[in-house]
Amino acid sequence: MKTCAIKTALFRANTLTKTLPITIEVYDSITQLDNYHWNQFLPQEKQFLNASYLQAIELHHNDLKPYYAMIYHDSDLMGIVYFQVIDIHNGLRINEKDEKDFKEKVSDLVKSGINKLSVRLLLCGNAFITGDYGFAFKSGLSDDVVVTALNQAMETVQDLVKPTTALIKDWHPDDIEAGRLLTDYDFKEVHMQANMVLDIWDEWKTFDDYLAALTSKYRKNAKRLIKKGIELERKVLSVEEVIEQNDQIYALFKNISDKANFNLTTPAYDYFLECKKNAPDLFQIMGYYHENKLIGFISYLLNGTHLETHFIGYEKEQNQQFALYTNVLYDQVKIGIEAGVKAIYFGRTALEIKSNLGAVGKDYHSFFWAKNPLFHRYGSLLFER
Numbered sequence: 001m002k003t004c005a006i007k008t009a010l011f012r013a014n015t016l017t018k019t020l021p022i023t024i025e026v027y028d029s030i031t032q033l034d035n036y037h038w039n040q041f042l043p044q045e046k047q048f049l050n051a052s053y054l055q056a057i058e059l060h061h062n063d064l065k066p067y068y069a070m071i072y073h074d075s076d077l078m079g080i081v082y083f084q085v086i087d088i089h090n091g092l093r094i095n096e097k098d099e100k101d102f103k104e105k106v107s108d109l110v111k112s113g114i115n116k117l118s119v120r121l122l123l124c125g126n127a128f129i130t131g132d133y134g135f136a137f138k139s140g141l142s143d144d145v146v147v148t149a150l151n152q153a154m155e156t157v158q159d160l161v162k163p164t165t166a167l168i169k170d171w172h173p174d175d176i177e178a179g180r181l182l183t184d185y186d187f188k189e190v191h192m193q194a195n196m197v198l199d200i201w202d203e204w205k206t207f208d209d210y211l212a213a214l215t216s217k218y219r220k221n222a223k224r225l226i227k228k229g230i231e232l233e234r235k236v237l238s239v240e241e242v243i244e245q246n247d248q249i250y251a252l253f254k255n256i257s258d259k260a261n262f263n264l265t266t267p268a269y270d271y272f273l274e275c276k277k278n279a280p281d282l283f284q285i286m287g288y289y290h291e292n293k294l295i296g297f298i299s300y301l302l303n304g305t306h307l308e309t310h311f312i313g314y315e316k317e318q319n320q321q322f323a324l325y326t327n328v329l330y331d332q333v334k335i336g337i338e339a340g341v342k343a344i345y346f347g348r349t350a351l352e353i354k355s356n357l358g359a360v361g362k363d364y365h366s367f368f369w370a371k372n373p374l375f376h377r378y379g380s381l382l383f384e385r
Contacts, residue, residue, distance in 0.1 A: 002027050007152045023072040024156045030055045038080055041136040044304025047282050048133040056274035063265045069153040079137035081153040084127055085161050086265050088119040125169030127265050130195045130347045132172045143178035151185045164371050170364035187367035194361025196346040196354040207334040229327035233289040242276045248294045252313030298328045306343040307336040329357055
């Protein structure tokens, strides 16, 4: 499907008002696009917007519907925007403990009520990743032009899918002032849990340099935990090996994802395999073996100047025995240093463990809108919770 809307975008510059006619083309499949034109604006650090990766999501994911907007001015492509439409049902995890205190009972009651609501979310960005992977624009455009064009693309897709809520996800901290221009279009700023980021020092040429930079307490703890995982065999998996281990990879992933307090949506069974097949050079999976059995994995992407950790999975019994999760994180540090990246983005989970590695929380705020006036006014509090 392709829909075309001709918009006259209004831009504010001091007290003057100026207009710019733009054309927005919206597609419901990445296969309808020219991948070269879609990818041409992507900076190195936005490879999760690469058409090959997005095709992997589209091919094997029944819980969301993607839309792709291409914005033109005078026949020149000025920007691209990626959307996911998600119908949310039973996203909040109910406490399954037999004995619950009063606070837990109240929490479960609230969650049960929320889970009964029918919510259609129009998401600008990617539900699977922390970061601003919803749009890219031609360099040199002003903040006002970018934000206004982005809002016009949102409105075009809203007319198609009739969402109850919309979210422009994870605006980069360096660009947050530009993002706040969205409040002129009735969006509410949403504060979410920080993304844990480890900045790589120029002095760290090897993993041993990193360890030496830790304080004595954390260095001693790191060496103790790394020693626990010394028996593990590490292997970066090829496409063929992912095909062979696909069942186990997904089972390990579900071990972890099924315990999350909230799931906006869950990657499909073939997600990891399709990512590896469609973007073999971008998307990596490292497997952890013990006695020739895959007991854990980490997926990640060398995303320009930083390494982005993605989904993880492991056997819980072996996790304690081998300090598996912590060893996975240390391995990401090692891989990042050897690849020469400037930072490692660890995501929003396990904040304390990641802070022990030296990672620091960085705020990626989002912008929220709801059709219901009451939800629009107070919905940002729910997102933050």
